[in-house]
Amino acid sequence: MKEILDILERDGRATAEKISAMTGTPRESIQETIKHAEEEKIILKYKAVINWEKVGKEEVWALIEVRVKPQEDVGFDAIAQRISRFPSTHSVYLISGTYDLLVVVKGKSMQDVSSFVARKLSLLPSVLRTTSHFMLKRYKDDGEILDGGEEEKRLPLSL
Amino acid sequence: MSLIDFRSKVSSRVAKFPPSGIRKFFDLISEEEGVISLGVGEPDFVTPWHIREKAIRSLEDGFTMYTSNSGLSDLREAVSSHLESYYGLSYHPQKEILITVGVSEGLDLAARAILNSQDEVIIPDPSYVSYAPCVLLAGGIPSLVPVFPEDEFKLKAQEVEDHISPATRAILLGYPANPTGAVMEEKDLLPIAHVVHSYNLMVISDEIYSQLVYDGVKHTPFALLPGMRERTILLGGLSKAYAMTGWRIGYACGPEEVIAAMTKIHQYTIMCAPIMGQKAAIEAFHEGGEDVRQMLKEYGHRRSFLLSRLRDIGLPCVKPQGAFYAFPSIKDTHLSSEEFARRLLLEEKVAVVPGMAFGERGEGYVRLCYATPFSTLEEALRRIERFVGRLHM
Numbered sequence: 001m002k003e004i005l006d007i008l009e010r011d012g013r014a015t016a017e018k019i020s021a022m023t024g025t026p027r028e029s030i031q032e033t034i035k036h037a038e039e040e041k042i043i044l045k046y047k048a049v050i051n052w053e054k055v056g057k058e059e060v061w062a063l064i065e066v067r068v069k070p071q072e073d074v075g076f077d078a079i080a081q082r083i084s085r086f087p088s089t090h091s092v093y094l095i096s097g098t099y100d101l102l103v104v105v106k107g108k109s110m111q112d113v114s115s116f117v118a119r120k121l122s123l124l125p126s127v128l129r130t131t132s133h134f135m136l137k138r139y140k141d142d143g144e145i146l147d148g149g150e151e152e153k154r155l156p157l158s159l
Numbered sequence: 160m161s162l163i164d165f166r167s168k169v170s171s172r173v174a175k176f177p178p179s180g181i182r183k184f185f186d187l188i189s190e191e192e193g194v195i196s197l198g199v200g201e202p203d204f205v206t207p208w209h210i211r212e213k214a215i216r217s218l219e220d221g222f223t224m225y226t227s228n229s230g231l232s233d234l235r236e237a238v239s240s241h242l243e244s245y246y247g248l249s250y251h252p253q254k255e256i257l258i259t260v261g262v263s264e265g266l267d268l269a270a271r272a273i274l275n276s277q278d279e280v281i282i283p284d285p286s287y288v289s290y291a292p293c294v295l296l297a298g299g300i301p302s303l304v305p306v307f308p309e310d311e312f313k314l315k316a317q318e319v320e321d322h323i324s325p326a327t328r329a330i331l332l333g334y335p336a337n338p339t340g341a342v343m344e345e346k347d348l349l350p351i352a353h354v355v356h357s358y359n360l361m362v363i364s365d366e367i368y369s370q371l372v373y374d375g376v377k378h379t380p381f382a383l384l385p386g387m388r389e390r391t392i393l394l395g396g397l398s399k400a401y402a403m404t405g406w407r408i409g410y411a412c413g414p415e416e417v418i419a420a421m422t423k424i425h426q427y428t429i430m431c432a433p434i435m436g437q438k439a440a441i442e443a444f445h446e447g448g449e450d451v452r453q454m455l456k457e458y459g460h461r462r463s464f465l466l467s468r469l470r471d472i473g474l475p476c477v478k479p480q481g482a483f484y485a486f487p488s489i490k491d492t493h494l495s496s497e498e499f500a501r502r503l504l505l506e507e508k509v510a511v512v513p514g515m516a517f518g519e520r521g522e523g524y525v526r527l528c529y530a531t532p533f534s535t536l537e538e539a540l541r542r543i544e545r546f547v548g549r550l551h552m
Binding site for chain 1: 181184185188189194196198199200201203287288337460461463465466468510512514517533538
């Protein structure tokens, strides 16, 4: 199963037929595994990695460090889940070190992101403090180097 | 017009050499645009970044000088521990290991170090293109022994014995094999070792693809067989497994006297392998194990895919167990391997290597390299399928 997931993580469009050829596992068994992984939410969704800058889409991203007061019984989970429900949050992680949660926020403008932080995030009970870092440029995303990956430099024929 | 007849100025040894059969084909590929190539003999991966970074650092630190003829002591230590930990094979880093400019130099040194004029060397046919020329340049005579698809292109002891003459001095083995992908496991090598012992031969064993084996097959260095360590020159390198072809770093291991003889030639002709390559190689041996595993996994997927597609297309292929080549038969197309490769290039813009480049017995086959990005491999196979479909076999 891990081998199949590994292939799909790199190429979400790989068909069962192709994965079967790559691994030598019968196609039916691949289909079954994928179906199971989808049902069990092991595979959450299939999507494209897009370089939005190339189509001139204005987007503002920020990494927000959040310090919170853990709550009895639920620790950080309750507040983290609450933050996760806002559609502006792209990712939410519990982090070790000088702060507790790292929240990645995506907005249409700086104003948009600031207002989410000021009016939503920092007003939540148990949020003690936030520090925002606006992202200036993206070099590598989801394991993919944007612009200037390594192109073919080999001779077309060598023995 | 020149007054000198340059043909008479080239040594007869070189002049009588058969020219590379592949040269014209190479020129043809260079003229075509938009060609996708399965004709390469090197990984599509670039050397892992941490290895490149180490070489950059060594340049920043001013390591731009000669090393000892034998190579950096740390690198010989690394080669020694690598062979020890992978195969339980031990070579003394100071006396039994020489760092070479790739296995290519190692082959030349080995041939020149052990051959007297007119000594014969057994070479499997088909096999890597430089084996026979290296033997010829050293004054020896290649004795080509056919390998057959029925035997999965493994060299058979009986065939070897049939080709032995009083002048036979050595056997040149190259497994895992380029171009066939054949692997000889311990059980396959033992009868060869028996022949080597009976006829008092030496073995030059090119094991450049040793880390690239699939399906749980285990690589057995020839020197590991009983009594064979003192008869074997083991040649290896980092080019294929660590994606370091351009760095030109290889190594030769063998009995002290033979390594000393090879070092003698090496010191006068090469001096030493480039230091930045050697520095990078140390990093590769120490920290590159995971990179090799990742690349091998990827090659494994491509290999299965390629074999499965060749089956669909109807080109029979012995399952290659090592290296990164498939060597399908194109005999059913009734085209020669050159004609097949030429037409495939012109009609579908896919480059493959005609099997005859690897010896007479390679006729009827082409070599496809699956060290190729997956999407390229898929497209190349779509085109090969279209091409073969048109031939109405």
